[in-house]
Structures are given as C-alpha cells and as structure tokens.
Amino acid sequence: MDTIKIRAVTLEDNPELAQVLRDVLVEMGVPKIGTAYADIALDVMYETYSQSRKAYFVVEDAGKVIGGAGIAPLEDGDLNTCELQKMYFLAEARGKGIGLKMMNKCLDFAREQAFTRCYLETMPYMEAARKLYHKVGFKPLDSPMGNTGHHSCQEWMIKKL
Known part of the structure; x- marks a missing residue:
C-alpha cells in the first residue's frame, strides 16, 4: 500500500487514464452508449477537469494509473449540486x-x-x-437529475454535504 497514492490528474495521464477507464467499463459490462464510455472527456480528462469547480484524482501504484474519480458541477443542475464522476478502479x-x-x-x-x-x-x-456509496451516506433517488447524457445508467443517488 505504501506505493499507492492519490493525486490530481496531469496532462500526461490522459492516454493511460482513458485506457484504464474504458477497460473497467468493458469489464463491468457497461453499455458503450449512454454511459461514461461514450464521453468525449475520457480522452481529455486533464483539460476537462482543469475548469472551475472541477477536479479529477487518479490512483497511482508505483507509477501506474490504476483508477480515478472526479467532481464537477452537475450539468443543467443547480449551483449547489455537484456530481461524482468516472469513479472506476482496475x-x-x-x-x-x-x-x-x-x-x-x-x-x-x-x-x-x-x-x-x-x-x-x-x-x-x-x-x-453501491455498497460504498451507501456507506458514505448516499441515498437512492427515483429519477435522474441534471443532464449527464448517461441515459443507460439505471440508478441515481444523492448525498447532502
């Protein structure tokens, strides 16, 4: 565990991170349309998350990217709501x-x-x-919020911060 660190995404991470995220999505059997798999951002994570009120963090083990997760304002949501995005691990x-x-x-x-x-x-x-989300206090919703473009996702959750 001492070789594992969580750090902010860098421009150099883009190709490796895109591959890691796509590999996990394929492994999980996630549809390629209507999910994060189809997001243009997967290939430009550094640029995407270098904007105001956004951050993406990668998990690195001995220099190898093994996962990540990010926060961004919820698309077409209110100013007080963010979205946990692209949290996937090898x-x-x-x-x-x-x-x-x-x-x-x-x-x-x-x-x-x-x-x-x-x-x-x-x-x-x-x-x-889902077990982790519940553990940290996320609660299920009956319908989606905002406009993420992820129409294939079937569960939605919210947490008060």
Missing part, C-alpha cells in the same frame, strides 16, 4: 480501501467548492460501488 485496486479514500478526497473537494449536495449515477449490478 481489479488490482479493489478491496483495499482505496475507494473510500478516493470518495473522501472527492467529497472534501466538493465541500471546498461550496457544493451542498453530491449526485451520482451507477448501475444496479455494480454492487461493491
């Missing part, structure tokens, strides 16, 4: 408490940006992720 990163550390890093950033609620979208079969 198999080698799972089950080590990294998800909780990453979640806390993202939510701390959201609070620093004066967001009062955090929204997320997920799939019902992503059980480990």
